[in-house]
Each structure stands twice: as C-alpha cells, then as structure tokens.
Amino acid sequence: MMLLSAYVAALRRDLLLVMRRKTEVLTALFFFVIVTTLLPLGIGPEPDLLRKIAPGAMWIAALLATLLGLQRLFAADHADGTLEQMALSPEPLSILVAGKITAHWLVCGLPLVLLAPVIGLQFDLPTDAIGVLMLSLLIGTPLLSLLGAIGAALTLGARGSALLVSLLVLPLYVPTLIFGAGAVESHIAGLGAAGHLYLLSALLVLAAAFAPWATTAALRISLE
Amino acid sequence: MTAATQTPMLAARNLSCVRGTQTLFTDLSLQLDAGQWLYLQGENGAGKTSLLRILAGLALPAAGSVHWQAQPISNQRSEYHADMLYLGHHASLKEDLTLTENLRSLIAMDGLKVSDAAIQDALTRMGLAKRQHLPARVLSAGQKRRGLLVRLLLRPAKLWLLDEPFNALDANAIVDLQECLKAHLKDGGMIVLTSHQTPDLGSDTAGFVLSLSRGRA
Numbered sequence: 181m182m183l184l185s186a187y188v189a190a191l192r193r194d195l196l197l198v199m200r201r202k203t204e205v206l207t208a209l210f211f212f213v214i215v216t217t218l219l220p221l222g223i224g225p226e227p228d229l230l231r232k233i234a235p236g237a238m239w240i241a242a243l244l245a246t247l248l249g250l251q252r253l254f255a256a257d258h259a260d261g262t263l264e265q266m267a268l269s270p271e272p273l274s275i276l277v278a279g280k281i282t283a284h285w286l287v288c289g290l291p292l293v294l295l296a297p298v299i300g301l302q303f304d305l306p307t308d309a310i311g312v313l314m315l316s317l318l319i320g321t322p323l324l325s326l327l328g329a330i331g332a333a334l335t336l337g338a339r340g341s342a343l344l345v346s347l348l349v350l351p352l353y354v355p356t357l358i359f360g361a362g363a364v365e366s367h368i369a370g371l372g373a374a375g376h377l378y379l380l381s382a383l384l385v386l387a388a389a390f391a392p393w394a395t396t397a398a399l400r401i402s403l404e
Numbered sequence: 405m406t407a408a409t410q411t412p413m414l415a416a417r418n419l420s421c422v423r424g425t426q427t428l429f430t431d432l433s434l435q436l437d438a439g440q441w442l443y444l445q446g447e448n449g450a451g452k453t454s455l456l457r458i459l460a461g462l463a464l465p466a467a468g469s470v471h472w473q474a475q476p477i478s479n480q481r482s483e484y485h486a487d488m489l490y491l492g493h494h495a496s497l498k499e500d501l502t503l504t505e506n507l508r509s510l511i512a513m514d515g516l517k518v519s520d521a522a523i524q525d526a527l528t529r530m531g532l533a534k535r536q537h538l539p540a541r542v543l544s545a546g547q548k549r550r551g552l553l554v555r556l557l558l559r560p561a562k563l564w565l566l567d568e569p570f571n572a573l574d575a576n577a578i579v580d581l582q583e584c585l586k587a588h589l590k591d592g593g594m595i596v597l598t599s600h601q602t603p604d605l606g607s608d609t610a611g612f613v614l615s616l617s618r619g620r621a
Binding site for chain 2: 182183185186188189190192193196197200201260261262264265266267268269270271272276403404
C-alpha cells in the first residue's frame with residue numbers, strides 16, 4: 181500500500197507541474213499534429229500513396245514527439261535538487277521513477293493515441309485500420325516512454341544531453357517502430373495485426389519490468 | 405574522535421574521497437551517538453559537501469564505509485533513509501508549485517502521511533504562513549531556504565545532515581533554527597552540519613568540530 185501511495189505521489193506531482201506549465205505538453209502534441217498534417221500536403225493528394233505511408237509516417241511522428249519531452253524528464257528535478265530528495269526517500273527510487281514515467285506517458289503518449297483517428301483521416305485510412313493504429317499506439321507509446329527514461333537517466337547532467345538521448349534511444353525504438361507500423365500495414369494487407377501486436381505487448385511487459393529498475397541504476401550513477 | 409562506545413549510531417570508517425585527480429581526504433573516521441552533533445569546518449572545496457553526500461549515501465567513498473546502527477548503509481538503504489534527512493544547498497522546491505504543494509509532495513514521496521493542518525502549523529512556525537499559497541519562484545532565497553527547513557519539523561528523522569543550513573537566513577531565522585537544532589539534540593537526535601559561521605548550539609549539547617583542510621583531515 182505504501183509503495184502504491186509513493187507511486188501515486190510522484191505521478192500526481194508531475195501532473196500538477198504539467199498543469200502549471202501547459203506549453204511543455206502542447207509542444208509534443210503540436211509537433212505530432214504539424215508533422216502529420218504537413219506530410220499529406222507535401223506529398224500530394226494521392227490516396228493510394230497516402231494510405232501506404234500512413235502507418236509509418238504517423239509512427240515516426242509519434243516517436244519523435246515523445247523524444248521531444250524526454251530530456252526534461254529528469255533534468256528539471258536534477259537541477260532543483262528534488263531528484264536528490266527522491267533518491268533519499270525511504271521508498272524505493274524505482275517506484276517514484278515509475279510514477280514519473282507514467283506521468284510522461286499520460287502527457288506525451290496518451291494524447292497522441294487519442295488524436296490518431298483525426299490524423300488518420302487525413303491519410304484516408306479505413307476505419308478498421310484506424311482502430312488497429314490506435315491499439316498499436318496504445319501499446320507502443322508507453323514502451324517509448326519506458327525506454328526513453330533509461331536514455332534520459334543515463335545522459336543526465338551531460339552536456340548536449342538532448343542529442344545524446346536521441347542517439348542512445350533511437351536504436352532501442354527501432355523494434356517498437358517496426359512492430360507498431362507493421363501491425364497497421366499487415367492489417368491493411370489483410371494478414372491480421374495480431375502477431376505484431378502480441379510482440380509489441382511482450383516488449384511492453386519486458387520494458388515495464390526492467391526499465392524503471394535500469395533507470396534507477398542510471399540515476400544513482402548520475403547523482404554521484 | 406568522540407567518546408568510544410560499543411556501537412555508535414553513525415560511524416564512518418577510513419573514508420577517502422577523490423574528485424577527479426584530487427584527493428580531498430583519506431582515512432577519515434568519525435562516529436556520532438544520540439544527542440551529539442558534528443560541525444564540519446573547512447575552506448571552499450575542502451570536501452565538506454562531499455563528506456555529507458557520502459554520509460547520506462548519495463555518493464560512494466573511494467575507500468571506507470559508512471555504518472548506521474552497526475550495519476553498512478548500502479545494505480539497509482530504506483531503513484537508513486527513513487532515519488536520515490539530508491538537506492543540500494539546492495532549494496529542492498519546484499518553482500511552479502506553492503510551498504504547501506511542494507511539502508505535501510515531498511512528504512508523500514517519502515511514503516509518509518502528514519495532515520494539511522500539520523503542514524500549515526509548521527509553515528507558521530517558520531514564519532511562512534502568509535507565503536504558503538505563492539509559487540516558490542516568487543519567494544526570496546531566504547524564504548525558500550526556510551521552506552526547505554520546514555521539512556525538519558515535518559519529517560521524523562534521527563540524523564540530520566545539513567549543508568549550509570544558515571545560508572541566506574536572516575538573524576531571527578538563524579536563532580529559530582538554532583533552537584530547532586537544540587530541541588532535536590535534546591530529543592536524542594544527531595546532526596552533522598557544514599557552515600561558514602560557527603553554530604551556537606549551547607554548551608549543554610555535545611558538539612564536535614571536524615576541520616577539513618585540503619588533502620588531509
């Protein structure tokens with residue numbers, strides 16, 4: 181019970197901070213909308229081509245949008261010393277870190293899932309394909325937050341950490357991108373998305389078990 | 405350096421600390437028992453903060469170990485953290501949150517429950533009652549410092565590790581804080597603090613001074 185209350189406390193604090201500074205949330209969201217809106221305009225009104233590139237384009241945009249908020253995940257807490265206080269909490273740091281990662285997903289990941297149907301229409305995606313796209317994003321975006329947290333923790337306090345995070349995290353994001361976009365593509369091709377979605381879910385379970393722990397270990401090193 | 409007892413509450417054995425190529429101190433041992441306080445003295449860069457961070461378990465010593473109730477602190481992180489409160493020279497407050505929200509979230513993340521009335525009471529004692537609904541970013545350095553020191557009143561801990569607690573405080577607040585420290589010692593607490601001004605905790609408390617000078621202790 182105490183573990184849960186510490187988790188909720190970290191989650192609540194981060195959400196409260198976001199409410200106080202809304203522009204930071206909107207940056208990621210606007211980025212996603214802008215990229216996915218400009219693409220069809222730039223490529224031209226060819227429904228077949230748009231439908232073909234839609235899953236990949238939207239997944240890449242979602243991936244880059246989550247990357248935008250990543251280096252801030254721990255940097256602000258590190259700068260004002262609250263991260264130190266978290267590390268000295270009697271509660272395990274990994275629980276607090278899990279709360280922060282959940283907050284990051286609720287702020288940077290979930291809105292993308294909810295926006296996907298609207299964006300999907302711009303690419304002329306059929307309704308059932310939009311459903312699969314939302315499902316793949318729903319499983320995939322928490323995975324992006326979990327993996328990204330490891331990178332953010334490892335580069336904490338380093339100069340040029342924004343660039344370093346991208347370099348560290350992008351290779352880890354590749355499987356998520358392949359299975360996420362692949363799910364929609366194979367659904368459109370009539371092959372069924374189940375296989376891809378199961379693999380994506382397996383990755384999510386694995387990351388949920390290990391990423392908070394790995395992030396904590398990285399944070400302890402960064403704090404020294 | 406203190407009267408030898410069978411099992412001191414806090415004991416550090418043969419600590420050394422290396423920062424980059426520079427050795428700040430080697431072979432430093434200390435022990436502290438209930439009701440005692442230790443004042444770390446030394447020029448800038450002598451390793452006072454580094455020693456505090458090692459005692460808090462935030463940094464690892466290059467050699468040696470820190471023991472709490474005869475157990476190495478790395479083996480009992482959760483128990484040690486519950487007994488210990490470290491206040492560094494960061495404000496440790498979120499600029500966008502009010503003092504009450506800041507304190508509430510810090511307490512909740514420590515897994516503790518404190519009523520809003522208790523927070524209110526502690527803020528009043530530190531003279532911050534009128535400032536409690538302002539975001540921390542509009543507070544002065546001294547007010548932020550006081551806001552952080554409110555944690556001393558709210559969080560039960562036997563051992564206080566304080567890095568420059570008197571910084572940015574006005575004369576009244578310094579007196580208040582010294583009273584607060586004395587009360588803690590009387591209750592059997594322990595304090596390790598660094599400061600550029602000699603703290604006056606009364607002659608009836610057992611205090612020790614450790615001078616760190618470059619390269620040796």
